[in-house]
Amino acid sequence: MIQVRFVVWKDRFLVLADCLTLLSADDPLSHVLDTRWGGFFTWHMLMVLISGVSCVLIFPRVAAGIAADGTGGRVGGFFESILVYLRDQVTRPFLGEEGDRYLPIVWTFFFFILFCNLLGMIPVVGRTATANINVTAALALVSFVLYHSIGIKKHGFVHYLMNNLLVGPWYLWPLMVPIEIMGHLIRPCALAIRLFANMVAGHTMLAVILGFTVVLTKSALVLGSTITAVSVSAAVALSFLELLVAFIQAFIFTFLTTVFLSLAVQSEH
Amino acid sequence: MGAGIGAGLAAVGAGIGIGRLAGSACESIARQPEASGDIRGAMLLTAAFVEGVALFAVVVCFLIQSGIMGLVKGTAA
Numbered sequence: 001m002i003q004v005r006f007v008v009w010k011d012r013f014l015v016l017a018d019c020l021t022l023l024s025a026d027d028p029l030s031h032v033l034d035t036r037w038g039g040f041f042t043w044h045m046l047m048v049l050i051s052g053v054s055c056v057l058i059f060p061r062v063a064a065g066i067a068a069d070g071t072g073g074r075v076g077g078f079f080e081s082i083l084v085y086l087r088d089q090v091t092r093p094f095l096g097e098e099g100d101r102y103l104p105i106v107w108t109f110f111f112f113i114l115f116c117n118l119l120g121m122i123p124v125v126g127r128t129a130t131a132n133i134n135v136t137a138a139l140a141l142v143s144f145v146l147y148h149s150i151g152i153k154k155h156g157f158v159h160y161l162m163n164n165l166l167v168g169p170w171y172l173w174p175l176m177v178p179i180e181i182m183g184h185l186i187r188p189c190a191l192a193i194r195l196f197a198n199m200v201a202g203h204t205m206l207a208v209i210l211g212f213t214v215v216l217t218k219s220a221l222v223l224g225s226t227i228t229a230v231s232v233s234a235a236v237a238l239s240f241l242e243l244l245v246a247f248i249q250a251f252i253f254t255f256l257t258t259v260f261l262s263l264a265v266q267s268e269h
Numbered sequence: 270m271g272a273g274i275g276a277g278l279a280a281v282g283a284g285i286g287i288g289r290l291a292g293s294a295c296e297s298i299a300r301q302p303e304a305s306g307d308i309r310g311a312m313l314l315t316a317a318f319v320e321g322v323a324l325f326a327v328v329v330c331f332l333i334q335s336g337i338m339g340l341v342k343g344t345a346a
Contacts, residue, residue, distance in 0.1 A: 190325070193324070193325055193328055194321035194324065194325070196328075197321070197328050198320070198321070198324060201324060248313060248317045249317065251314075252314070252321070
């Protein structure tokens with residue numbers, strides 16, 4: 001009798017371990033690696049589309065709510081606190097009062113990247129679009145074209161080049177020009193790789209830690225159950241960390257874009 | 270093997286950097302508790318930058334290990 005009960009309990013425990021792994025993903029790395037369906041479309045394309053459509057649908061309603069009665073209710077108040085924080089702590093210190101005209105793109109960068117990151121945290125159906133180097137490279141390219149074109153439009157092309165490349169005393173210009181060119185080219189690459197690597201690293205670590213449960217529980221029950229308990233609690237803690245990293249990385253991308261924009265727009269002296 | 274050593278050294282670099290950052294942030298909060306909000310914000314921001322640098326190194330290690338883009342020269346010239 002006791003042996004029958006033990007066998008039944010062991011089977012139920014194995015089913016639980018399988019369910020835990022399924023809850024996090026179909027296979028552990030599926031949030032990060034992309035798969036095609038329909039020959040051309042991929043999950044990451046769908047996630048980018050969902051994020052963009054969410055932004056387009058949410059924010060006009062928030063703006064209408066705020067314009068109607070000044071507070072916009074709880075949802076309006078929530079978004080307004082983030083938007084005002086981005087305006088007062090990020091845009092205005094670098095760009096001044098006249099930088100308010102750049103607020104829409106700053107807000108768009110932040111919320112688009114945030115929604116992409118957060119969609120990847122949804123258990124079964126979510127995929128992280130920003131864990132794809134193509135998506136982050138596209139975002140960095142948009143940011144690069146944005147601040148350079150705003151700078152060129154404000155200063156004129158030749159003047160803009162002179163301000164940015166010819167820094168320091170005149171005898172150092174042959175040394176400074178290649179360094180400045182490389183610096184300007186590396187900045188969007190750093191933006192793209194920073195966001196991409198943070199998302200991929202987070203999800204990969206989650207996959208590896210949850211993979212311990214499946215591998216060990218199928219072979220050795222007692223050791224596997226201990227390690228399952230440890231790795232599930234580690235996975236919970238890591239998931240909270242990843243939620244934090246989602247917000248922080250969206251903020252860092254936006255903050256750096258604003259800083260580069262302020263560097264492009266500033267007048268010499 | 271080089272990729273593994275590189276990734277480990279990147280983790281060491283991130284650990285040292287973020288450890289020093291957190292240490293000086295705690296010390297400055299202890300000196301001036303009313304600035305703790307600003308210090309906490311600055312600490313999170315700069316921790317993300319330090320971690321970004323470490324993750325650049327991890328990405329390079331992945332590229333070395335996977336050998337795409339012709340980065341691994343297996344045979345001698």
